Amino acid sequence: MNNVKRVEILERLRENNPKPETELNWNSPFELLIAVLLSAQATDVSVNKATDKLYPLANTPQAIFDLGVDGLKEYIKTIGLFNSKAENTIKTCRMLLDLHNGEVPEDRAALEALPGVGRKTANVVLNTAFGWPTIAVDTHIYRVSNRTKLAMGKTVDDVEAKLLKVIPKEFKLDVHHWLILHGRYTCVARKPRCGSCIIEDLCEYSPPKENVKKKKK
Structure with missing residues (x-):
């Protein structure tokens, strides 16, 4: 062409x-990160249904970490691969708290070091939350x-x-x-x-x- x-x-x-905007519901870089992490092999509609119930009660690394793996599963069990996603999400929250003061890093290497976060997820977060010209x-x-x-x-x-x-x-x-x-x-x-x-x-x-x-x- x-x-x-x-x-x-x-x-x-x-x-x-x-x-244009993503069809995932989010109000902070952290909410977007978790939504994208949950969206692997799942529809945005199914992720939104889960996060619409989760985020009013827990939408920070500390709040979701406090739920624990089993507590988080109750909110995301309608999403495919919810068991591994719950584990990765809790581990990601712990790393954000321990290494990044509870903030989502605006850095590719730091994002890709988070459990369950690969290049595509990092590209989405960098583009949508931080305005980088990345293409996921x-x-x-x-x-x-x-x-x-x-x-x-x-x-x-x-x-x-x-x-x-x-x-x-x-x-x-x-x-x-x-x-x-x-x-x-x-x-x-x-x-x-x-x-x-x-x-x-x-x-x-x-x-x-x-x-x-x-x-x-």
Whole structure:
């Protein structure tokens, strides 16, 4: 894909959603960190249902640490992998208290040192909570980037590196949100909704005929 087409795609996504936001509910960097940690292999909807009950009672490292693993499980047991997530969350809270004065560090290495926090989670926190131009590549962004030919790669790390290289600076802060929302609601996995896609004429994907539907006028 050439840069002219790439920029046009990004401009359309920006016009359609000038101020994109995560669909996770959060009011502090710590709430965001825990929500993202819980969201692995789970939907944002399921995480929000859990944190909407948890955060009014415990939304600081100390408060959640005081719940203990078993106490925390009662709030997140509807989320997949809740046992390991509860253990990692309590360990993360302990590290934040012991090493960072109960604050979420604005530092990649420090974030990735927390239990259950990998590069993708760190990228989300750095981008959404602290305004870094990072791009967290999940399955949606990996699919959209490869399918449209926006930034192709064999692994999520490859796609992240390519996106960081080819996305102009003015779009980097928001491109994570645009692509994840596009993948979640339009460029879905099995049957992409090409007929209602705002970048269909710029996309370099060749869908099977059954996926092509006329746009509604």
